[in-house]
Amino acid sequence: MVIEYGKTDNERAIIVGLARNSHERPDTEESLDELAELAFSAGAEVIGRRIQTRSKPNPAYHIGSGLVEEIKQQLAELDGNSVIFDDTLSPAQQRNLENTLESKVIDRPILILDIFATRARTAGARLQVELAQLEYTLPRLTGAWVHFSRQYGGIGAKGPGETQLEIDRRQVRAKIAHLRDRLKKLDRQRTTQRKKRQSLFKIAMVGYTNAGKSTLFNRLTRAKVRTRDMLFTTLDSTTRVMSSGYPCHIVFSDTVGFIKKLPHQLVESFKSTLEEVSLADLLLQVVDCSESNYQERIAQTREVLTEMGADTIPYLLVFNKIDKNPDSHTNHSDKAKSFAISAAEGTGMAALQAELIAHSSKFLAQRNFTAKTSGHSRR
Numbered sequence: 576m577v578i579e580y581g582k583t584d585n586e587r588a589i590i591v592g593l594a595r596n597s598h599e600r601p602d603t604e605e606s607l608d609e610l611a612e613l614a615f616s617a618g619a620e621v622i623g624r625r626i627q628t629r630s631k632p633n634p635a636y637h638i639g640s641g642l643v644e645e646i647k648q649q650l651a652e653l654d655g656n657s658v659i660f661d662d663t664l665s666p667a668q669q670r671n672l673e674n675t676l677e678s679k680v681i682d683r684p685i686l687i688l689d690i691f692a693t694r695a696r697t698a699g700a701r702l703q704v705e706l707a708q709l710e711y712t713l714p715r716l717t718g719a720w721v722h723f724s725r726q727y728g729g730i731g732a733k734g735p736g737e738t739q740l741e742i743d744r745r746q747v748r749a750k751i752a753h754l755r756d757r758l759k760k761l762d763r764q765r766t767t768q769r770k771k772r773q774s775l776f777k778i779a780m781v782g783y784t785n786a787g788k789s790t791l792f793n794r795l796t797r798a799k800v801r802t803r804d805m806l807f808t809t810l811d812s813t814t815r816v817m818s819s820g821y822p823c824h825i826v827f828s829d830t831v832g833f834i835k836k837l838p839h840q841l842v843e844s845f846k847s848t849l850e851e852v853s854l855a856d857l858l859l860q861v862v863d864c865s866e867s868n869y870q871e872r873i874a875q876t877r878e879v880l881t882e883m884g885a886d887t888i889p890y891l892l893v894f895n896k897i898d899k900n901p902d903s904h905t906n907h908s909d910k911a912k913s914f915a916i917s918a919a920e921g922t923g924m925a926a927l928q929a930e931l932i933a934h935s936s937k938f939l940a941q942r943n944f945t946a947k948t949s950g951h952s953r954r
């Protein structure tokens with residue numbers, strides 16, 4: 576992946592992951608690769624990585640206290656100033672680590688929130704990110720955390736809004752209520768638009784970030800949504816209605832991608848953006864099959880869909896980027912129908928579109944049947 580964020584905000588970080596046993600180590604390695612990519616996207620330079628195998632996280636420090644000391648030394652030797660953990664830290668763990676390491680301590684959720692904050696462009700996305708950041712920060716508003724996060728700045732201290740994160744809990748709660756209120760107003764507009772589309776067949780792209788959802792969306796609708804080789808290019812939803820070549824009008828939606836350990840505050844505050852997904856009649860689950868761990872990513876996407884209550888919506892697995900990896904798409908254990916395509920080159924699109932036509936015909940027949948029968952029952 577080409578990462579564009581060369582500038583580093585002077586953030587020099589050691590990244591840290593835990594494996595429960597030796598079998599889990601390769602997974603932790605992969606997860607740390609992704610964490611490094613996230614760190615780089617957020618403007619940090621990764622100067623070291625550590626993995627510890629232990630059956631249970633240490634309640635005080637997440638990792639063992641011996642490793643904490645080693646990391647402290649390594650930070651001093653390499654002139655590092657922050658440590659990024661792959662797992663969510665409890666407020667107490669974060670506080671203890673910052674006090675002992677005397678440096679900034681970040682976890683994966685705060686890193687993801689930070690990237691969202693940098694990428695948010697539209698009013699809706701900015702409000703939603705700010706809300707998620709405040710929800711995440713609220714339980715962490717202790718003297719020590721505020722002291723460190725304010726002292727160090729950089730990752731974890733960025734916000735899309737015009738105001739700085741307030742340090743007083745009461746003020747934060749009031750701000751949360753205010754943001755919810757503003758979001759509700761925005762939602763009303765979205766709801767009106769959605770109502771107009773209620774009776775149409777709705778298809779939404781879902782999947783891991785950078786899988787090629789927007790590229791597929793553009794190919795299906797001839798839209799020009801921004802696509803890039805970087806994490807979280809799309810943060811808002813785009814919708815296009817198509818009829819040419821289909822038996823009825825189809826509403827296609829492109830929206831924000833998922834990632835492993837997506838902070839639940841983000842899922843919660845992006846609820847309205849993600850309604851394009853939860854209200855869809857069919858999901859196209861886009862999978863980048865050129866990634867070695869694409870199987871795991873299928874499962875992680877399904878997990879987020881379950882969290883959103885969208886796991887019962889029918890879906891097709893769309894294995895994308897077959898131009899990079901022509902064979903791997905056949906290896907999957909999922910029961911859903913699958914298609915192998917290259918959204919970039921247009922390969923395999925005919926079979927996928929034939930399936931969409933079949934689904935929309937079925938939808939149309941069902942809608943007509945329902946209209947007829949409910950008409951009879953009224954008489």
Ligand SMILES: Nc1nc2c(ncn2[C@@H]2O[C@H](COP(=O)(O)OP(=O)(O)OP(=O)(O)O)[C@@H](O)[C@H]2O)c(=O)[nH]1
Binds near residue numbers: 787788831833898
């Ligand atoms: N080789 C190849 N690259 C592709 C294909 N489809 C998409 N890409 C590239 O993959 C990168 C990500 O594509 P996007 O469409 O932006 O992915 P996305 O899933 O919308 O990503 P986010 O919005 O960041 O979640 C871009 O650089 C695309 O050009 C494909 O079929 N083959």
Ligand SMILES: [Mg+2]
Binds near residue numbers: 789790
């Ligand atoms: Mg996209």
